[in-house]
Amino acid sequence: MLDANLKTQLKTYLANIRQPIELVASLDDGAKSAEMLSLLTEIAALSDDVTVVRRDDDRRRPSFMIRRTGTDLGVRFAGIPMGHEFTSLVLALLQVGGHPSKLAQDVIQQVRDLDGDYAFETYFSLSCQNCPDVVQALNLMSVINPRISHVAIEGSLFQDEVASRGVMSVPAIFMNGELFASGRMDVEQVLARLDTGSTARAAEKISAKDPFDVLVIGGGPAGAAAAIYAARKGIRTGIAAERFGGQVLDTMSIENFISVQHTEGPKLVANMEQHVAEYGVDLMNLQRAERLIPAREEGGLHEVRLASGASLKARTVILSTGARWRQMNVPGEEAYRNKGVTYCPHCDGPLFRGKRVAVIGGGNSGVEAAIDLAGLVAHVTLIEFDTDLRADAVLQRKLASLPNVKVITSAMTTEVVGDGDRVAGLHYKDRHHGTLHQIELEGIFVQIGLVPNTEWLKDTVALTLRGEIEVDDRGETSLPGIFAAGDVTTVPFKQIVVAMGEGSKASLAAFDHLIRLPVPDAALIAA
Template identity: 75%
Template sequence: MLDANLKGQLKTYLQNLRQPIELVASLDDGPKSAELLALLNDIAEQSDKVSVVRTGDDARKPSFAIVRAGTDVSVRFAGLPLGHEFTSLVLALLHVGGHPPKIEPDVAEQIRALDGDFAFETYFSLSCQNCPDVVQALNIMSALNPKIRHVAVDGALFQAEVEQRQIMAVPTVLLNGEPFAQGRMSLERILAMIDTGAAARAAEKIQEKDPFEVLVVGGGPAGAAAAIYAARKGIRTGVVAERFGGQVLDTLAIENFISVPHTEGPKLSAGLEQHVKAYDVEVMDLQKAARLIPAAEPGGLIEVQLESGASLKSRSVILATGARWRNMNVPGEAEYKNRGVAYCPHCDGPLFKGKRVAVIGGGNSGVEAAIDLAGIVAHVTLIEFDSQLRADAVLQRMLASLPNVRIVTSALTTEVRGDGQKVTGLVYKDRNTDAVHEVELEGVFVQIGLVPNTEWLKEAVALTPRGEIEVDFRGATSVPGVFAGGDATTTPYKQIVIAMGEGSKAALSAFDYLIRQPGPDTAQAQEAA
């Protein structure tokens, strides 16, 4: 089942087993069960701490449990965890076998302290790049706490079950038989969802923190760059973020990050976090900002209140909350996001070389996207809700000159269709005749604008009518001591490399602001005088 190279690597990994494990298989007479048995025997041959047991007592066949011998600690896979899930299999073997997972000690202790009955089921696809994070997180929790059970189910092998439970996207997680969550999730986020006291404890710890000199709000490329540049100045720096990595986490292929021909969003985000944590930066993840209170006097402390009820204070603040793609909010859009539904033609366009795509939106961004894509893909259908395109005339003339572009106006997109794995078509309604049309294609690029994550700043700093933070050439906002960078600002061209530069500039500007302000001791002396 496994080639010699994989067997050699697996043998090396399994040397880290501290306790014996059993691979308890439930099999039938089908070919997939034969493949699974061969896989389990290959694994067992690589370590004398691994044995295979056939019981046939699980309803899902083929499936197997990885059990720490003589204990209740186990995880289960229904299907063959190969492809993207092979790493999940190897890690599950190690963690059930007593090798400690690479997580923070306080997170491990939080998992062990959970009390209750938690039966998780994760439906995954072997081709899904978002699924392993979820599978591995829940497996870690099961290995650390026997009250938590997890089975990872290959939806392709259990299609009747998938249809019965109406699983429309992967990863989909059920808890105790009820829908729990969909999409990429970190271990910390899952913990926050089931540990009802976690938010209160985190808020209490945050509330006790001393004031920062620079507080970065947001953990995407702009926020990470700002934190690194601030920390390198040797000043007390903190990062508070709803989700470290931001929108980049949802981007699969990145091919325009200079000097890196190809990377993936999760990999880049992990690198950003590792780089930030290499410095003395306090990172407060899973925390959403709710209100910004400017300093009462020049050089005073600025306050950032969080939705958890805690608040942080700092001598300067850098806003890097980013933006989110404006959605069409039609059936199929969410299900096929990153599986044919895309939002960045610069990043994802080359992946659709030679294929048929649609662009939704007839403004400048939509027409520019169609022009860019026309040089890569086989055919572009541009769909605009209005009766005419809204892009600049020069862009419209260029678009009209392209032979592989079709323009459809007065059209309302009503549905994105797919085959369960990828996009296969798009449905729109002619607003003049109410006729419904379907376009067969492989990709849909939504270009109806970005929504900056700035709703919480409406009464604090100057925003444009679109909600973007107004900044000058130094990244300064309308409030002294508050700077901003990245997609949440008026800076044009929303790109990762630009966001990083703007975040760095905001940090340098914040440092320049700080050194020109009286320090805490000076301020106190002036007040006393």
């Protein structure tokens, strides 16, 4: 299963194992079990510290446990962790084998101090770019704290189980048999749910921080670039982000980032975070901005209040809160969110294998989603509000060649319907004739663009009717000392490379603003 290059890399990694481990397999007579056994055998052949043992003692087959020899410490994979999950497999091998984690020591101690027994199960798909973060976080927590256990389950291999639990979106996380959360989470986010006092403690620490020269709100490409450019000037720089990486974390494939022929969103975000850290930027993740209070006089301090209760102050602020998927805002959409209504075809597509689905939106994202899904599902109906699709011609030609895709234009989705547990269909209105129609299906993938994250900024900076922050050619907003960059602004073409450029420009403009202010008591620029 592993090619020569992958074996060479894996052998190098396995040299870091400090304590021997066993790969304890539970198999049946199926083809997937044979495939799993082949994988485990290949891994064991690369290290004297790894052995394969067949026990057939787990109800999920095929599955295997990575267990530290002579102990009960370990993690389990139900399914074959290849694709995006191969990194999760490698990390689990190393961590169960005693290789230390790079997680911050205070976070490790917080995991150790959790008081309770937690049995986690995570359903993932091999094409889901959001799932590895969850799998890796819970695997690591189970290695750190013996009262935590974790099983990562490949949903497409256990479809009866997926159906019985109503899993229609991944990652889906269950704790002690009950749904715990859906969507991407890291260790700190899981801890925030389990350790209810952690939010208040973090807020207290944040509020005690000294004022920043540049405070960036948002951690996407624009925010990361802004912070790096500011920090390179030697001034005190901070980032407060609800989710560092933003929409890029949900991007499957990036092929237009200049000089990099191909990368994936999570990999790019990891590189951005490392780059930010190298310049000593104070990164405050999992912090959602709730209110902006501009300075009362020139050179004064702006204040940003966070949902956690914390408050930050800064001489300049760069707003880069990005955008989120636009919702249809029709009856039934919210009720059936993650119960058939989804916004990520790459993540959730495999859960709808052999089923009927609809894609809402005829732009590039919608047509690409329909093309991808057509290879998995029984039938795709693409619904576009306009009279014509808006996707690139090459994508439209590919879509037209697929036999299990139907395109409906001039159609307005009016309602999502279901049986109380999951989606059963949708209603749409023919915009030419006014007639109403119903489509029976099991999944709806919404791909109709983005909405800027600016609700918290109303009555402060000037916004357009669409909610975008109005900026000039320097990234300045309507308020002195407040700048903005990226998808949240009026700048056209919402692209990663554009956002990075705009973030850099806004940061340079903020620095230019700072050096023209009255000199504060403390030197602005470090020697």
